[in-house]
Amino acid sequence: xxxxxxxxxxxxxxxxxxxxxxxxxxxxxxxxxxxxxxxxxxxxxxxxxxxxxxxxxxxxxxxxxxxxxxxxxxxxxxxxxxxxxxxxxxxxxxxxxxxxxxxxxxxxxxxxxxxxxxxxxxxxxxxxxxxxxxxxxxxxxxxxxxxxxxxxxxxxxxxxxxxxxxxxxxxxxxxxxxxxxxxxxxxxxxxxxxxxxxxxxxxxxxxxxxxxxxxxxxxxxxxxxxxxxxxxxxxxxxxxxxxxxxxxxxxxxxxxxxxxxxxxxxxxxxxxxxxxxxxxxxxxxxxxxxxxxxxxxxxxxxxxxxxxxxxxxxxxxxxxxxxxx
Numbered sequence: 001x002x003x004x005x006x007x008x009x010x011x012x013x014x015x016x017x018x019x020x021x022x023x024x025x026x027x028x029x030x031x032x033x034x035x036x037x038x039x040x041x042x043x044x045x046x047x048x049x050x051x052x053x054x055x056x057x058x059x060x061x062x063x064x065x066x067x068x069x070x071x072x073x074x075x076x077x078x079x080x081x082x083x084x085x086x087x088x089x090x091x092x093x094x095x096x097x098x099x100x101x102x103x104x105x106x107x108x109x110x111x112x113x114x115x116x117x118x119x120x121x122x123x124x125x126x127x128x129x130x131x132x133x134x135x136x137x138x139x140x141x142x143x144x145x146x147x148x149x150x151x152x153x154x155x156x157x158x159x160x161x162x163x164x165x166x167x168x169x170x171x172x173x174x175x176x177x178x179x180x181x182x183x184x185x186x187x188x189x190x191x192x193x194x195x196x197x198x199x200x201x202x203x204x205x206x207x208x209x210x211x212x213x214x215x216x217x218x219x220x221x222x223x224x225x226x227x228x229x230x231x232x233x234x235x236x237x238x239x240x241x242x243x244x245x246x247x248x249x250x251x252x253x254x255x256x257x258x259x260x261x262x263x264x265x266x267x268x269x270x271x272x273x274x275x276x277x278x279x280x281x282x283x284x285x286x287x288x289x290x291x292x293x294x295x296x297x298x299x300x301x302x303x304x305x306x307x308x309x310x311x312x313x314x315x316x317x318x319x320x321x322x323x324x325x
Contacts, residue, residue, distance in 0.1 A: 002246035009208030013239040015232075017055075019062035021206050023199045023231075027189040028059055034186045035063055035159065039125060042154045043183040044146055047170070048161040050188035053232030056161050059188075060127050063159075071123040079133040083141040086134075090126065107144075114148050114155040124156035132162035136174060143178040190229030193221065199231065200238055215241075215253045222258040226265075237261060 003011065012021070024032065031048060038046040050056050064073045074093035081089065087106040091097075094113050100106065117124050128134070128142065148155045160166065160182065170179045191199055197220050204214060215223065219241075227233035240261045241253045250257065 002242045005246040006209060006214075006242060006251065007211055008204075012203040012207035012209065013235040013242070015235065017058040017061050019058060019065055021203050022055070022058050022062045023195075023202045025189075025191055025195045025199070027187075028055060031186045031188055032059055032063060034184050035060075036066065038184040039067065039123075039157050042157075044154050044157060045178075045182040046157065046159045047166070047182045047185040048159060048188070049164060049167050049185065051190075051230070052163055053230045054188040054190070055231045056188065057129055060129065060159065060161055064125065064127065067123075067125055071125045072117050074124070074126045075129065076126065077129045079128065079130045079138075081138065082135070083138050086138050086141060093126075094124075110145075111148050118155055123154075125159070126156060127159045127161060129161045130163075131160040132164075132166035132169065134169075136169070136172075139169065139175055139178055143175075143181060146181055191224075191231065191234070192229065193224045196220070196224040196227070196229055196234055199234060203235075203238075211251060213252060215258075216255065218255045219253045219258040222255065222262065226258075226262050237265065240264060 003009070014021075022028070035046055035048065048056055048060070060075075064075070067073060072094065074090060076086070076089050076093065078085075078089050084101055084103050084106065087103065087110065091106060091110055091113075094110070096109055096113065098109075114124055126145075131139075134142070142158065142160070145156065145158060146154075167185075169175060170182065197215075200214065200220075200223070223234065223237050223241075227237050238253075241257055244257050244260060245251070245253050248257070
């Protein structure tokens, strides 16, 4: 839409977790270092917890890229499943597609493949994204995967990534054994004002932008305040701002454009509470029950509805024929 207008080679504010666009804020850099160290130190279970839109998935793809040549990686994102389905998703990630519902057989096959990777000198890294959706019994299945190890080394590393509800589940007494195995648990924080500016300019640079300042200082401040420093919100805001600037034939997003985007993105105006109430009109005449007489005849007598209809039909016929009484 606006790529040519701004001289961009690709979309800088896309919704896919492309690790090339990862901006390492101080919080993201610390989380990445902790996860990397956890894998190198053979810590087994690791955890990454943050609010939606904070860039967890992008960071994890970036992490897996670092181990691409030395490990077999699996990324599980279908987490609304039972234990059998989870194991089948996991095995599919390592190339096993046999249609079986036998959970014991699934575990045996996965263990066999883990051992094969270990003999080849490769580690296994499994990322479970949106892990807050996993049912307790599936989380228990995940815990049992940690039993796949040799006396001297872990055969696999499991990263549980999810929203704060995942922490709620891990804190429950029923999952105490799993929580004890998560040796590193890290979170992500929202971007600061200066980080929002750097985040936007970083993504534009990756997308090939070579123009002047894309936002005015006032517009930058409005972006940071409205999006609350959440990367996904920043992407949505910038996409809409650049589209509007393109439509207005402007090359810089100013306060007027930012205000318009804020108005367009304010979902509260579409909620039922914000909708105007339908006006209420008083009836023009008093309602007459269907059982009550409906009309008065020519001599003042009260007519029933059927008699009133016949009377009116007679009046219409007389008017058409031009007769008078």
